[in-house]
Amino acid sequence: MRWIWIDKFVEFHSGQRAVAIKNVTLAEEHLHDHFPGFPVMPETLCIEAMAQTAGILVGEAKNFEEKVILAKIKKAAFFDYVKPGDTIKLEAKIESITDEAASTTGRISCDGKLVAEIDLMFSHIDKNLAGKEFPQENFVFTDTFKSLMRGAAFNS
Amino acid sequence: MVELMRFILIDRVISLEAGREIKTVKNVSLAEEYLADHFPVFPVLPGVLLLEGLVESASWLVRETENFAHSMILLEQARNVKYKSFLAPGGQIEYTVTAKTIEENVSSFAGFGSSNGEQIVEAKFALRHFNLADEDSGMAAVDAKIIENMKQRWKLLW
Amino acid sequence: MAMSRDEIFGEVQEVLVDALGVDDDEVTSGATLMGDLGAESIDFLDIVFRLEKAFGIKIPREELFPAESLMNNPEFVNNGKLTEIGLGELREKMPHTDLAGFENDPDINKLGDLFTVGAIVNYVEGKLNSA
Numbered sequence: 001m002r003w004i005w006i007d008k009f010v011e012f013h014s015g016q017r018a019v020a021i022k023n024v025t026l027a028e029e030h031l032h033d034h035f036p037g038f039p040v041m042p043e044t045l046c047i048e049a050m051a052q053t054a055g056i057l058v059g060e061a062k063n064f065e066e067k068v069i070l071a072k073i074k075k076a077a078f079f080d081y082v083k084p085g086d087t088i089k090l091e092a093k094i095e096s097i098t099d100e101a102a103s104t105t106g107r108i109s110c111d112g113k114l115v116a117e118i119d120l121m122f123s124h125i126d127k128n129l130a131g132k133e134f135p136q137e138n139f140v141f142t143d144t145f146k147s148l149m150r151g152a153a154f155n156s
Numbered sequence: 157m158v159e160l161m162r163f164i165l166i167d168r169v170i171s172l173e174a175g176r177e178i179k180t181v182k183n184v185s186l187a188e189e190y191l192a193d194h195f196p197v198f199p200v201l202p203g204v205l206l207l208e209g210l211v212e213s214a215s216w217l218v219r220e221t222e223n224f225a226h227s228m229i230l231l232e233q234a235r236n237v238k239y240k241s242f243l244a245p246g247g248q249i250e251y252t253v254t255a256k257t258i259e260e261n262v263s264s265f266a267g268f269g270s271s272n273g274e275q276i277v278e279a280k281f282a283l284r285h286f287n288l289a290d291e292d293s294g295m296a297a298v299d300a301k302i303i304e305n306m307k308q309r310w311k312l313l314w
Numbered sequence: 315m316a317m318s319r320d321e322i323f324g325e326v327q328e329v330l331v332d333a334l335g336v337d338d339d340e341v342t343s344g345a346t347l348m349g350d351l352g353a354e355s356i357d358f359l360d361i362v363f364r365l366e367k368a369f370g371i372k373i374p375r376e377e378l379f380p381a382e383s384l385m386n387n388p389e390f391v392n393n394g395k396l397t398e399i400g401l402g403e404l405r406e407k408m409p410h411t412d413l414a415g416f417e418n419d420p421d422i423n424k425l426g427d428l429f430t431v432g433a434i435v436n437y438v439e440g441k442l443n444s445a
Contacts, residue, residue: 001161003193003202030163035228037301038288042163043231044208051204070203071356073237073279074333081230096363100375101356103363121360139195236335238356280335 001030005049006090009056009148017093018057020148022049026084041082043116046108047073050118054092054104056145058122061097064141071101071123078116086110100124161189165208166251169216169314177254178217180313182209186245200242206249206277207237210267213253216313218263218285219306221255226285227302232262237279247271261285317442322369323435329364330431333357343432353429365434371441378437379429380407385422396420410436 011019024031024041031039051070059068082088092106101123108116166180184191184201191199215229243249253267261284268278288295317325327341334351347353353361362373384390384407390400401420405413411433416424 001190003190029161033163035302036305037298038228038295040228040230042208044204044211047207047234048202048204069239071239072360073203073207073234074360076231076234076237078230078232096366098359098375101359101363103360121356123356123359135197137197139198142193142196144193236333238354240354 003048004052004144004148005045006052006148009053010089012057012060012149015061015094015097016057017091018053019092020049020053020090022088022090024082024084024086024088028084031084039084041086041088043076043078043081046078046082046088046116047076047118049088050076050090050092050106050108050116051120052145053090054094054106054120055122056141056148057092057094058097058102058104059141060149061094061102062124064138064146066124067126067138067140068102068122069125069140070120072121074103074119074121076116076118080110080113080115082110082115088115095119164212164309165205166212166216166313169213170250172217172220172314174217174221175255175258177252178213179253180209180213180216180251182249182251184243184245184247184249188245191245200244201249203237203239203277206239206243206269207234207279207281209249209251209269210253210265210277210279211281211283213251214255214263214265214267214281214283216310217253217255217265218258218283219310220314221258222260222285224303224307225287226261227287227299227306229283229285232282232284234279234281237277237281239277240275241271243269243271243276249276319435319439322438322442323431325368326365326431326435326438329361329368330434333360333364341431343430343435345431346427347429347431347434348426351431361434365438369438369442371438373441377407378434380404385425391422394422396422408433410440 006020006022009018009020034042055068088108088110090108092104095103095105101121104120106118166182169180171179194202211231218229249269249271251269253265256264264282266280269276287299289299330341331338334353334357336351345351358379362375362378366373384400384403390396390403411428416428
């Protein structure tokens with residue numbers, strides 16, 4: 001199971017908002033456990049998809065120099081479930097951003113219907129978490145994530 | 157050839173008080189493929205999978221308490237989910253989930269996870285539980301299959 | 315923007331209820347953010363962002379919760395207690411807080427007790443009145 005929960009960016013407004021999409025397909029193994037006979041995308045993985053959309057938006061705002069990690073899920077509310085064959089659209093907006101942290105709001109929709117509202121907080125870990133040890137290099141924004149940016153419709 | 161990974165984020169139930177509380181554990185191992193991506197050189201269990209562990213623990217508490225009445229148990233809402241520390245391979249996390257209310261189709265919980273005395277995650281969340289047949293009576297057989305599957309899985313955990 | 319202290323308190327209460335997942339009645343003027351309401355580092359950042367949005371003000375984090383820089387500076391801390399210089403810094407940075415009790419025993423582990431709901435209300439009131 002790769003840990004990439006979005007497929008591509010369709011809009012990217014640096015420092016402000018981004019829109020990504022994810023296709024949900026029976027080829028994804030975990031769906032067969034959740035649940036056997038009626039696969040739906042686990043809500044926690046929907047949260048991860050939003051965290052990746054919003055996290056890349058926040059990271060790019062600082063030129064991927066900071067290690068940006070999910071620190072708090074302020075609120076995640078689900079109004080519908082998502083099935084194989086669906087394409088979900090994830091829209092994330094930066095609400096606040098400082099040297100230490102960022103706050104984002106987001107919504108997931110499918111075919112125009114609201115699936116979820118997810119508000120997150122990210123921490124720039126070099127500026128926080130004193131006392132915890134981790135490697136120097138930016139292991140968060142790997143080439144895999146950066147490659148999602150290629151082909152996105154960039155607007156500044 | 158890619159291995160078949162299972163989407164089960166707890167390993168064992170260590171205590172259960174129907175309608176009230178459940179404690180479970182999960183081992184973290186480098187055998188879990190997604191750790192290679194999260195993160196390279198610094199593998200830690202992804203935060204949303206910590207939440208999933210809490211959600212699964214609560215779901216089992218609901219299933220046991222309502223005697224496997226419903227097939228579908230989904231996360232409806234999560235709030236103030238805080239990640240306090242990292243959980244690395246070789247570690248084990250113990251989840252404690254306490255029910256605030258468990259009604260027929262909705263339930264709410266407070267939960268936390270700790271490892272070696274260190275707090276890793278805490279959350280407040282709500283689940284919804286239903287049968288597909290509630291909307292479409294033709295789906296009753298699918299409900300039955302899911303429930304049977306969950307009962308088998310329960311034998312592995314408790 | 316002329317808000318009464320009660321109105322400010324009401325907004326601050328709502329911010330803390332949302333940010334910390336506590337009940338209305340737990341958010342009293344004397345309640346401490348860390349001890350009573352369970353706030354942690356990430357929550358402090360969340361609270362600052364929400365207060366900025368709720369009141370339309372800019373809050374440099376160091377102004378509202380100046381603990382970190384004080385605790386890490388050897389000029390300000392000696393043997394786990396704030397020095398006179400450290401206390402002076404604290405008084406200057408937190409004019410919105412009643413420091414009398416803390417000054418009697420300036421144990422840095424007790425710095426967190428200074429961050430009360432009332433102190434936040436004082437701070438916001440000060441910011442709005444000087445705007």
